[in-house]
Amino acid sequence: MSAVPTPSSDAIDPSDALVADVFARNCDSRAALETVGGKWSILALLALVEGDYRFNALRRRVEGVSEKMLAQTLHALERDGLVQREVVTVIPARVEYSLTTLGAEIAERLRGLTELLEGSIDHITAARAAYDARRG
Amino acid sequence: MSAVPTPSSDAIDPSDALVADVFARNCDSRAALETVGGKWSILALLALVEGDYRFNALRRRVEGVSEKMLAQTLHALERDGLVQREVVTVIPARVEYSLTTLGAEIAERLRGLTELLEGSIDHITAARAAYDARRG
DNA sequence: CGGAATCCAGAAGGATACTG
């Protein structure tokens, strides 16, 4: 391999001044990546691609998530501007969650990734079984 | 938004037979997604796009990862068939890590996602600051 | 219904030391 612009030299795409390397310890990009990459964040974003959701509907959609974790996840996503939260003050309360423009872009990539994963699931499962057979 | 087959009614897109839903609790896809989405997995895969790496070189590239976590991460990725581990029995020992074909495909998507995130970092940071200003 | 707060078990993860 090593078909790359020499990782040692910093020949990153010159048209894009912003390097903001995710490999750096205290990089904002890495923090953002962790927000998105979280166990439940991906599923929440993926669900919201289907359309808006209310809290408990989303909770039902994302099987296995606890109230606490969903709330926490949605807060983080809202904070980073990926999800919009709209409160309708009626009784009983009603809160709609939807993707922002940025959130939709990101979710789209995640969908691509997920589809690739789903399509490769047989391959992955086989590799896993083979590995476990070799070891323990 | 809501440009989708009505989430409230359960009219899942009939044109797309493959659901194999990541939303299901015990879905293999979800497990695979978690392997890939892990905090260090993304960074390891991203690094390996640049070329092969040896253990300690990779450790240096992915700032902040501990020996334990890197080893653990690489094991998981190898197990799922995303990373190949090649041992060269010399002294001192030498082990090369590289992406498999599947690993490369996945890493490519991750790179797209990361670049989008890096490009949006200003937006995200601003949203975050605004949110924190409103709340605590 | 939406969600904040508390409590607590268990998993994640880091530092260190030791082996091949």
Add this chain to the structure above:
DNA sequence: CAGTATCCTTCTGGATTCCG
């Protein structure tokens, strides 16, 4: 160099309860 093993700390995350 490339790990494994051990210990110990931190934090995730579930269950429960209460409030708007």
